[in-house]
Amino acid sequence: MRVTVFDYGAGNLHSLVKALSMPGVEIAVEPDPVRATDTDVLVLPGVGAFGAAAARLAPGRSAMREALAAGLPCLGICLGMQLLFDGSDEGSGAGLGVIPGTVRRLAGERVPQIGWNTLEDRCDPLLAASALDVAYYANGYVCRPNDLGVVRAWSTHEHERFPAMVRAGKVVGVQFHPEKSSQRGVAFARAFLEEARS
């Protein structure tokens, strides 16, 4: 199974690539958004700012959008999750728009949120399979889907609840970093790959 990490210049992909490494998986890191869709599984990593990432995505936006609509399994992490939405308050440019909604700044006092946060109201087989109940976050913005039915887990920052995980079919977005959430986070990423393979 070919797994492609779309590299939009976000930097450190070491831990992510290692977390996705498992028998039978061939991992490629691809800076070109069109070529990135020629794969069995697409991963959108999560470091950087929305505007810069949307600009890198722009030339391949429609190709990627069509590929996801056609059933390409995709895991978006942190900023990568936010790119699944229409747009963001953080910067200009269009996201993929595969999950209707937008991205807003956290309202709390201590922003960015840095640290381990609990996952509440978990209702996704990937969370059950990995037993992931506390995950690592480093984010100042969160996703606000139009349809709350896509939310598979929540977290709370100060007094504000926000989606920790969303899903639309084979497209999964997580606001946390599975690759930084220790063994259970790694188990989550690998459960996603297992699901994509089956």
Add this chain to the structure above:
Amino acid sequence: MLTRRLIVCLDVKGGRVVKGVQFESLRDVGDPVALATRYEAEGADEVVFLDISASAEERATLLDVARRTAERLFVPLTIGGGIRTADDVARALRAGADKVSLNTAAVERPEVLNEAADRFGAQCVVASIDAKRDGARWRVYTRGGRDRTDLDAVAWARECVRRGAGEILLTSIDRDGARTGYDLELTSAVAAAVSVPVVASGGAGSATHVRDVLRHGGADAALVAGILHDGETTVRDIKALLADDGIPVRKTA
């Protein structure tokens, strides 16, 4: 709910983990990659590599150590020590660090904090402050505690955050290696002054000390080093005590 973090710090010199007492008399305690992954397995929430090398030759090995560590460590890794410029930050992040801490370089040229935060985001910029009690206040020292500055620690912490630091790593020079407990007054004063997480460092002698700084010192996270390397206590025991005390922590199986 955000949990309180237990962060393990490894002082690295020439590619090995060492531990000093009040910034002096170093002892070799092991291989950084092996220690980092062991502490993750025990439940450490983050790992910090602090490069205390004296020379550029020794320092060059740290990025290689970071690279090897990032391939095996699945909790956040912070690298500090000898980071001077935004380009140094870029190199550390590319090597596998999630955050980079700046200390002396930020005091000498505070703009480096803005530059790093603008390029890579506040979430990866840690301002590391070494403070020593001076009357009713705390004075900032640089170069591993050797050079005295004119800066007040609380005011300096505030400026670091204003310039883009997403976290403050606050070390009490008086308590470092002394194992008499964290300086709760120092961490309280800084935590009250800034809107970002404060990591308390220097003075941990027991799990109780960790609990005290999280419960009474305003710290979001506590840094521990020597007591773990010596086997005085373990990450597991510290977290068990915190959980028993009702402090939210990430539990590991």
